[in-house]
Amino acid sequence: MDNIATVKNENQIQDKIYQSFQDNLKQDSADLEILLGFSGGLDSSVLLHLLAQMQTQLHFKLKAIHVHHGLSSSADDWLNFCKQKCKLLDIEFYDVKVKINDKSTLGIEGEARELRYEAIRKKQKGVVALGHHQNDQAETLLLQLLRGSGLKGLAGMPEFDEKRKFWRPMLNIKKELLEKYASENNIEYIEDESNEDINFDRNFIRKKVLPLIESRYPASIETISRSASNISEGHHLNELLALDDSKNIMSDDGSYLFINDLKKLPRVRVINLIRWWLSFNNQLMPSKKNIVELYKQVVFIKKDTSLNLKISEEASIRAHNNKLFIGNFNIKPDTFDLKWSGQEELNLPNKKKLQFIKIEEGGLSLSKLGVKTLNVRSRVGGEKLKPFSDQPSRNLKYLFQAADIPIWERDQVPLIFAKNELVAVPNIAVHHKYQSSIGEEGYQINWLSD
Secondary structure, three states: OHHHHHHHHHHHHHHHHHHHHHHHOHHHOOOEEEEEEOOOOHHHHHHHHHHHHHHHHHOEEEEEEEEEOOOOOOHHHHHHHHHHHHHHOOOEEEEEEOOOOOOOOOHHHHHHHHHHHHHHHHHOOOEEEOOOOHHHHHHHHHHHHHOOOOHHHHOOOOOEEOOOOEEOOOOOOOHHHHHHHHHHOOOOOOOOHHHHOOOOHHHHHHHHHHHHHHHHOOOHHHHHHHHHHHHHHHHHHHHHHHHHHHOOOEOOOOOEEEHHHHOOOOHHHHHHHHHHHHHHOOOOOOOHHHHHHHHHHHHOOOOOOOOEEEOOOOOEEEEEOOEEEEEOOOOOOOOOEEEEOOOOEEEEOOOEEEEEEEEEOOOEOHHHHOOOOEEEEOOOOOOEEOOOOOOOOEEHHHHHHHOOOOHHHHOOOOEEEEOOEEEEEOOOEEOHHHEOOOOOEEEEEEEEEO
């Protein structure tokens, strides 16, 4: 009977991983490379064992990576353990050492996780396999509930993250089944002593909270995980709704929203769209208090009102001319004085660049200037330009307003000088005396983000 139970347990786990592969990766299976995040613990050791067996049958190439955090005195031993495991299975192995910033606002757990994923992504060529299981999913949902997370946080971990190509094939398998599988197949694995430290939130949930819940509700791991799946479906529906709402409200590149159109939506859809827009721009989600405050300011905003709401250490949301922008608007402009001598592109500070395109008529004429080089300088203040012969010289503030340049960008606009005379402002105007005539070669100068 024991042998039958062992085979049944093995088949149950293998079948679930096989089905997960078919559901999520089959279409990518030709020459697919799977990189396993291998800590050496129970979860990843079982997954290494299973995927090593399956790679020939399912036609993928398995590799493994171990991230050395240096947090434990045993870290070097763990690295050697993982290296030897992969060597025995003939699995190509990478190891990466990272240094934890113990003063990070993410905390030690969060900082370690971010550095681990960053290291993995640098080696990633195809899909990354992670050993998260059903208990991990239940722990995640409880943690997010205690943090007051929204639907995105409560949705837990997806079995397959399409954006990052992260695959979690054991997400519907309980930890106790993995422990049985490891025992039955004599799989050695690392026991990390830090997993016993209940000062860490996740360990407290794992060691104290979930066992108490399971003592009263034996199927709680499965039901909590199922709730995460149901919430995930609701979150997905919200994202689809936001995507549909964005079609007439968001710019093509996602950098801004049209305020007047945004205000036409019901409150719940405005907040939903703003959350989706922040995620689209890879921003950390602000608190509900900040989201509600932003909604109020947007709904009651008046023309030319200067909105500036900080949502994180680096990012703010600002309004300009019926548009809602997001970014780091507090960057102090760099002072620069660069020389241009004919190159097609000139790199500027803050990941910007100038592009010089040869055109006939209306560009900046070097022959009329009588020069072969130009100076590209940062704005100082008080500069003027005369784009039209029948109009007076205009200060830059006037030109920026006419060109709808947001206030926070104006001090970053590079200016083009010849012999200390301002002759062009990229994307805006060329001095009328130095514009190329019909049939005469000149330069259209574009200021671009890198």
